Amino acid sequence: MTEDSFNSTDSSTDRNANTDARADGGRYLSVDEIPETAPVADRTWSERIADAVPSKRRGLKYVIAITIALLWIVPFIGLVMASIRPLSEIIGGWWHLEGMTITFENYYQAWNHSTAPMGQALRNTFIVTIPAVLVVMLLGVMAAYPFARFEFPLKRTLFFLILLVMAAPPELVAMGNYNALREFGLFDTYMGLILVHIGWGLGWVVLFLRNYLLGIPKELEEAARIDGASRYQIFRTIILPLSTPALVSVAVIQFTWVWNAFFFPLVFMRSPELYLAPQALPLMRGRVQVEWGLIAAGSIMTMAVPVILFLLLERYYKRGMVAAVAD
Amino acid sequence: MGESALRVWYMTAISMDGVSKYFDAGNTVANYQLNLEVEDGEFLVILGPSGCGKTTALRLIAGLEQPSEGAIYFDDERVDGRSPSERNVAMVFQNYALYPHMTVAQNIGYPLKVRGVSPDDRDQKVATVTELLHIEDQVDKKPAALSGGQRQRVALARAIVREPSVFLLDEPLSNLDAKLRQEMRIELKRLQNELAITTVYVTHNQEEAMSMADTVVVMNRGTIQQIAPPQELYKRPRTAWVARFIGSPPMNLFRGTRRNGSIDLGEAGTVELPGKIDADEAVVETAGQDDASTASVVANSARDDVAVGVRPEDLTVSTTRPSSGNVIEGRVETVEPMGEYILLNVFVNDQIVNAKLSEWTVEKDERVYLTFDDDDAYLYDDGGELVA
Numbered sequence: 001m002t003e004d005s006f007n008s009t010d011s012s013t014d015r016n017a018n019t020d021a022r023a024d025g026g027r028y029l030s031v032d033e034i035p036e037t038a039p040v041a042d043r044t045w046s047e048r049i050a051d052a053v054p055s056k057r058r059g060l061k062y063v064i065a066i067t068i069a070l071l072w073i074v075p076f077i078g079l080v081m082a083s084i085r086p087l088s089e090i091i092g093g094w095w096h097l098e099g100m101t102i103t104f105e106n107y108y109q110a111w112n113h114s115t116a117p118m119g120q121a122l123r124n125t126f127i128v129t130i131p132a133v134l135v136v137m138l139l140g141v142m143a144a145y146p147f148a149r150f151e152f153p154l155k156r157t158l159f160f161l162i163l164l165v166m167a168a169p170p171e172l173v174a175m176g177n178y179n180a181l182r183e184f185g186l187f188d189t190y191m192g193l194i195l196v197h198i199g200w201g202l203g204w205v206v207l208f209l210r211n212y213l214l215g216i217p218k219e220l221e222e223a224a225r226i227d228g229a230s231r232y233q234i235f236r237t238i239i240l241p242l243s244t245p246a247l248v249s250v251a252v253i254q255f256t257w258v259w260n261a262f263f264f265p266l267v268f269m270r271s272p273e274l275y276l277a278p279q280a281l282p283l284m285r286g287r288v289q290v291e292w293g294l295i296a297a298g299s300i301m302t303m304a305v306p307v308i309l310f311l312l313l314e315r316y317y318k319r320g321m322v323a324a325v326a327d
Numbered sequence: 328m329g330e331s332a333l334r335v336w337y338m339t340a341i342s343m344d345g346v347s348k349y350f351d352a353g354n355t356v357a358n359y360q361l362n363l364e365v366e367d368g369e370f371l372v373i374l375g376p377s378g379c380g381k382t383t384a385l386r387l388i389a390g391l392e393q394p395s396e397g398a399i400y401f402d403d404e405r406v407d408g409r410s411p412s413e414r415n416v417a418m419v420f421q422n423y424a425l426y427p428h429m430t431v432a433q434n435i436g437y438p439l440k441v442r443g444v445s446p447d448d449r450d451q452k453v454a455t456v457t458e459l460l461h462i463e464d465q466v467d468k469k470p471a472a473l474s475g476g477q478r479q480r481v482a483l484a485r486a487i488v489r490e491p492s493v494f495l496l497d498e499p500l501s502n503l504d505a506k507l508r509q510e511m512r513i514e515l516k517r518l519q520n521e522l523a524i525t526t527v528y529v530t531h532n533q534e535e536a537m538s539m540a541d542t543v544v545v546m547n548r549g550t551i552q553q554i555a556p557p558q559e560l561y562k563r564p565r566t567a568w569v570a571r572f573i574g575s576p577p578m579n580l581f582r583g584t585r586r587n588g589s590i591d592l593g594e595a596g597t598v599e600l601p602g603k604i605d606a607d608e609a610v611v612e613t614a615g616q617d618d619a620s621t622a623s624v625v626a627n628s629a630r631d632d633v634a635v636g637v638r639p640e641d642l643t644v645s646t647t648r649p650s651s652g653n654v655i656e657g658r659v660e661t662v663e664p665m666g667e668y669i670l671l672n673v674f675v676n677d678q679i680v681n682a683k684l685s686e687w688t689v690e691k692d693e694r695v696y697l698t699f700d701d702d703d704a705y706l707y708d709d710g711g712e713l714v715a
Contacts, residue, residue, distance in 0.1 A: 223418070
């Protein structure tokens, strides 16, 4: 029997001829009758296209989904267009495509702007964001582990307190933080801003990582205890490596949050040379007319960083998110 | 167990002395008053239904739990209160608990690594055990890439690589399919023979227990029911519960009343059991000599209500009424062909009685007579204790 003709006429007559002689009535195929590959359905092109066309209901869903996606992305396309065209062309509306000139002049000017140099502002933002993210990850997992595994007095109360703090609006906390930073002489310093971001981030990070750690089987730690590992060794060699997806998720979310934060830098940073990117953007507006091109280019540069980070870490990020919210 | 050629490690006897374990501030009794001796190099199996506390008992020996009461000794050293690493125990978990982010070699080498063994020594020992367990080709794989049987072997390798003094296994075969389980059973027994290491093995599978154990400990509801070698467990189950638990299908128990030297089983009939009843009286009399008043109270309550136990394989089935012997009358409820034998469910009085047949000789709803020898019957008092 040939491979590709499972349902062709000559093979079926073969089979019928066989069954007559067999006691099992042809219900079972002998091994040599089983084809190497799955039978190929021979359908014409028109049949395939007809099968692929969605039903009306499904088609309607697609239309709605695509519309929402377009609405969502249109402002972003406008931003990109504005950033790569001269101001004279943008004024008439970015959607006019005739006589379009592509230039990176806006990016160059924004990077070296006199009152709000984007290059400096982005560097400043990195200086604040990287420690604020790394410290939150480390402290967060160290705080989450006991909440996930150990029994200690006031465990539930403490955890409830953490959740409670998360519910407070930043505007409310800012007042107290402002006074505290002044007292400690940390006002208008990156150290002060980083500390505020760490404190603010720890709440959700502990909650998120605790949920993730609860999903790591207890047996792994028990096995490690039997194997002779100390608590610290277990944490470092078992818990930390296994938390990588969750830690990546935390890093991405915290990075985006700190990077894009406008309110905290606005309140706690006074010196213009220390300004962070989100603070610097509004300063590029210009005196006489609004410099749309510069603002657009600055915005693109600012948002590019978290987007690139997300794209690089997307695979881990997804795994971490799924595991932390599942069960 | 016999002398082994490869008696390389020093062994440890384990002893539990009145060990109890309570959870939830005493509201849950996991183990109650366990007394247990495990000899040097013995293969001891703790057998019981799920929730009987057998795993807790193992965890107490491992040091993953600490006893609420009682003491645990390794040889003459008291170990309760010590951490698992201070006891030098190795354990294989039901789901293997392999570290998913490490390769097989790293998994096996982990106990050595955390103890500060040098990388060269580590590699050499890992090579030895992987060879012993036939997984030398898998050392660079991650656990997720292994089959169930291979994972099992890696877990075993990780347990034995550091030459523990006690080897603990918690239902190690229950996640394997039947054929693999059979294979690993033989493998485990071979390994234990070669290493001659004191082993405590927990299972709910009586076949595993019977085939591997030097000694079986039967547990139920947190307490030890019986400690005996496998064959004795089958031949002389000390309580009615053990009798029902060991053997498949379980032993049939007929409730009855003792009356005038015979046992009245209600509508099912009457059986004589001469040897058994005499033995019963002998026991009561000797007890009476020690303390007459309490013994007679016990004897009175124990005397009237009894249970007669007969294993399905010891019942003979006939369609005509035998003239003599112990006869029980019933109606065939179902006939189940099992391959090697045919299982009869016979409706006797208000209970289902199992009998094994070698040939299909009766049909559903047929009236049958079940007979058994005096020697094959077990007599239990109303407390469920074996009388004779």
